[in-house]
Amino acid sequence: MxxxxxxxxxxxxxxxxxxxxxxxxxxxxxxxxxxxxxxxxxxxxxxxxxxxxxxxxxxxxxxxxxxxxxxxxxxxxxxxxxxxxxxxxxxxxxxxxxxxxxxxxxxxxxxxxxxxxxxxxxxxxxxxxxxxxxxxxxxxxxxxxxxxxTIYENIKNQATNHIHSNEIIMTIGRSRTVEEFLKMASSKRKFHVLVAETAPSYLGQQMALELSKAGIEATMIPDSAVFAVMSRVNKVILGTHAVLANGGLVAISGTHMMAAAAKHHSIPVVVCTGLYKLSPLYPHDEDSFNVVMNPDAVLGFEEGDLMEKVIVTNPYYDYVSPEFVNLFITNQGGHPPSYLYRLIVENYDPNDHTFDPLA
Incomplete structure (x- = not known):
């Protein structure tokens, strides 16, 4: 080199x-x-x-x-x-x-x-x-x-096929892909978005603010209220950090809770993602894909007496199993989780799924 x-x-x-x-x-x-x-x-x-x-x-x-x-x-x-x-x-x-x-x-x-x-x-x-x-x-x-x-353009152009008038949509955190998707849908549809605040990062607050600026009726809810209001929701739309080979997600902390609540109430879960996030790796060790953030956001140092008695972890990502997802909307169209294996074959060579030491 x-x-x-x-x-x-x-x-x-x-x-x-x-x-x-x-x-x-x-x-x-x-x-x-x-x-x-x-x-x-x-x-x-x-x-x-x-x-x-x-x-x-x-x-x-x-x-x-x-x-x-x-x-x-x-x-x-x-x-x-x-x-x-x-x-x-x-x-x-x-x-x-x-x-x-x-x-x-x-x-x-x-x-x-x-x-x-x-x-x-x-x-x-x-x-x-x-x-x-x-x-x-x-x-x-x-x-x-x-x-x-052109990923965002290709994904958001499918918005009106999946979001209908007067629906109640729920999302969590702030994903640019989901944000663009909802903004495009709002140009032809009127709907309401519930955004979980995503403590302790509170990215949901930023998402709700941006949607409101775009003229979308958005309501921020605490993470603890997700299950309580899920029965009124028509659809859950999620962003993701990565999609694994089995269709599982590596997404912002709190996503698993929302997806599980949606499955309990039989609410469809749609994931907006570019194909560049699709990985041929399998979740053999889920923690290896995670990032642990500063625990001060969860339990401050001023709680000195309590800190000596507990161990606090603040994971940034959740692993969401593929059975919680109904549809992936990618820059090449919509696909069920069972079709991801085909996309992996089309985009990656089996010899490159793991990087072996060079001979």
């Missing part, structure tokens, strides 16, 4: 470690911007060299802040692009070579054999050079960047 590129990696690693860069969207944008530089500014002649280079950069970024799952998702998307572009280039090259010696088209059985052999391949096949590979990969990665730029 060139010195200039390595310096850029160090800068982003430092920002992630110090939490100067937070939020899935900002982290994804920064990661993709860096990987474009890594691909374009470094010398590599074979696709396998580039795979190892991108994987090593991705490993450093993930280790800097393991709870920002969007980093790994973007790195895996880029690795998938590299593999796909190489396979296309190699298939085109083989097709040209075969055309010189064969005038008879390939049979269906041989084509299927080639397809299966490519699908089951590993990094050992990525050793041949391709003259146009660099420009093709950069163009595809830039297409991912365009996708990130």
């Amino acid at each position: 060139s010195k200039g590129t390595n310096d850029l990696v160090d800068i982003l690693v430092a920002k992630l470690k110090r939490r100067q860069l937070v939020g899935s969207s900002a982290v994804a944008q920064a990661t993709l911007k860096l990987l474009i530089v890594v691909i374009s500014k470094n010398n590599w002649s074979k696709a396998n060299d580039l795979l190892n280079l991108v994987r090593s950069v991705g490993q450093r970024l993930i280790e800097a802040n393991p709870t920002e799952l969007a980093i790994g998702n973007i790195v895996r998307r880029v690795l998938h692009v590299i593999r796909e572009e190489f396979r296309d280039a190699e298939a085109s090259s083989k097709s040209d070579d075969n055309s010189e010696f064969q005038s008879v088209p390939l049979t269906t059985s041989s084509s299927m054999y080639n397809l299966l052999s490519e699908t089951g391949s590993d990094d050992k096949e990525f050793t041949h050079a391709s003259s146009n590979l660099r420009s093709d990969i950069i163009q595809e990665v830039r297409d991912i960047r365009i996708e990130l730029d």
